[in-house]
Amino acid sequence: MNVARRAAGLRGARMADVAAAAGVALVTVSRALNEPGKVSPATLARVRAAVKQLGYVPDLTAGSLASARSHIVGAVVPTLSNAWFADTMDGLAAALAPAGYQLMLAQSSYHPGAEAGLVDAFLGRRVDAIVLTGATHGKAVRAKLRRMGLPVMELWDLPASPIDMAVGFSHHAVGEAVARFLLARGYRRIGFLGAREERSLKRLAGLAAVLKEQGWGDAEVVGLPTELLPPASSIAAGAAAMERLAARCPALDAVFCSNDILATGALLYCRQQQWPVPQRMAVVGFSDLAMAEAAFPPLTTVRVQATELGRCAGEMLLERFAGVAKPRGGRVLDLGFSLVERASA
DSSP: OHHHHHHHHHHOOOHHHHHHHHTSOHHHHHHHHHOGGGSOHHHHHHHHHHHHHHTOOOOHHHHHHHHSOOOEEEEEESOSSSHHHHHHHHHHHHHHGGGTOEEEEEEOTTOHHHHHHHHHHHHHTTOSEEEEESSOOOHHHHHHHHHHTOOEEEESSOOSSOSSEEEEOOHHHHHHHHHHHHHHTTOOSEEEEOBSSHHHHHHHHHHHHHHHHTTOOOOEESSSGGGSBOSSOOHHHHHHHHHHHHHHOTTOOEEEESSHHHHHHHHHHHHHTTOOTTTTOEEEEEEOOHHHHHSSSOOEEEEOOHHHHHHHHHHHHHHHHTTOSSOTTOSEEEOOOEEEOOTTO
16 A cells, blocks of 8 residues: 555545555445445445545546536525525535535525526536525526526425426415414504515515505505615614614504514614513514524514425435436425414514
């Protein structure tokens, strides 16, 4: 092994060096690296010891060219600073890893135009599938992905016309459910604090639709929908937005926040004003982060299955990789949501 190690040190370790050091054939090294279950434990141990000693790094690009599979799934998320997107990616990675697939992540930073470039970057790296967040994508992106026939998964929404597959829930239905919940408890002047992004706007639309249907007019928002808060959210931004909304609508008695971070900020403002919650102001959040139960008072919120969403998406992709044309649950899976009642509303 010392001879092979000296040779590898001069030019970088090759698979042939690993084979020589382990005393096996090249094909055995390839099998040990790519299909370890087909190699005896003793041989596998020798190959892995040689790989470690020589510092050999497999050429994944060459392998993907030969097999037409990269075993990489590319995913575009708005940000990983929000726990709900991070949890979804954790679930996705956990489902893919046992089958030998790696997850490659990219952030669009909530800029719709960035998605097209990220998709092209993934395609250039020969990913086996692409995962997108949301249901709104550029026409060129949709056309390109449909033309290529690559497995595509859309997360966190229920597109009316999915590119390929989707796992999510209805944001519009979330807004409707919160409106009916608050109206049933006697609240009538209901406001909305949300970010300026597509899923938040759908929740606002659902809230407003029920208020109008029930004859209570439009939801109060911080300015027009186009003037909503820029993502990503912060507690300080939620408190400041709550202050502006309360000043503009003194009769406000409830507020629906498009995430728990903004809702925590709204609770902070209420405490600063010494307003009893929910008697003076009811507050409802979205996503059921850990901070929701720890808030004061504990936050009523909408719970979504962020990790489960990613896991289901991964399982559907694995079915597609295995040649299943249509996943058992269909191409669009609605995981739904639930409203968690706590002390803030």
